[in-house]
Amino acid sequence: MNIFRLSGDVCHLIAIIILFLKIWRSKSCAGISGKSQVLFALVFTTRYLDLFTSYISAYNTVMKVVYLLLAYSTVGLIFFRFRNSYDSESDSFRVEFLLVPVAGLSFLENYAFTPLEILWTFSIYLESVAILPQLFMITKTGEAESITAHYLLFLGLYRALYLANWLWRFHTEGFYDQIAVVSGVVQTIFYCDFFYLYFTRVLRGSGKMSLP
């Protein structure tokens, strides 16, 4: 555990909590892509199956359980409790275009051809593209509330910090997880355009972030 990894995990947690509280307090999930949230719940589910097979640390177990609980609670808020506010018209990204290639790739390129390994690989690949329905929705509606932008900022920070973590681990331990690193780089690239918009519009302007 290093400072980049720890702050990355904390940013990830903050992002998930920001989103959950936003929906809970405003009693609305307007502007939020339910599809992205279902994909993230699927990411956590398929990756954390090792909760049942291997123990790493109390920190690891607690964080996994918290991520899972929050992910499913958020999905529950969007599709059940506050489903009247769910904007399914704008959330029109075709997720099969992500799921099919990601599933195919996880069968082709993995560390071992076993069910758990393939599901873990699937989760890594899926996480790298799971935010696309949300970014697509923002592009389609042309704007995002600043709180949604804060959520995306913390998710992006989490990714960037994990890149720093991998650089650090490679230099100090010689640790190198090829699948995670390559997917992580791809995932972080998706946030670059958003980072630019965040710093030029949300921080300088007020309220909503509009796309050109």
Add this chain to the structure above:
Amino acid sequence: ENQKPQKDEL
């Protein structure tokens, strides 16, 4: 098969 690293990250 590729070499399998320890999966201690979240």
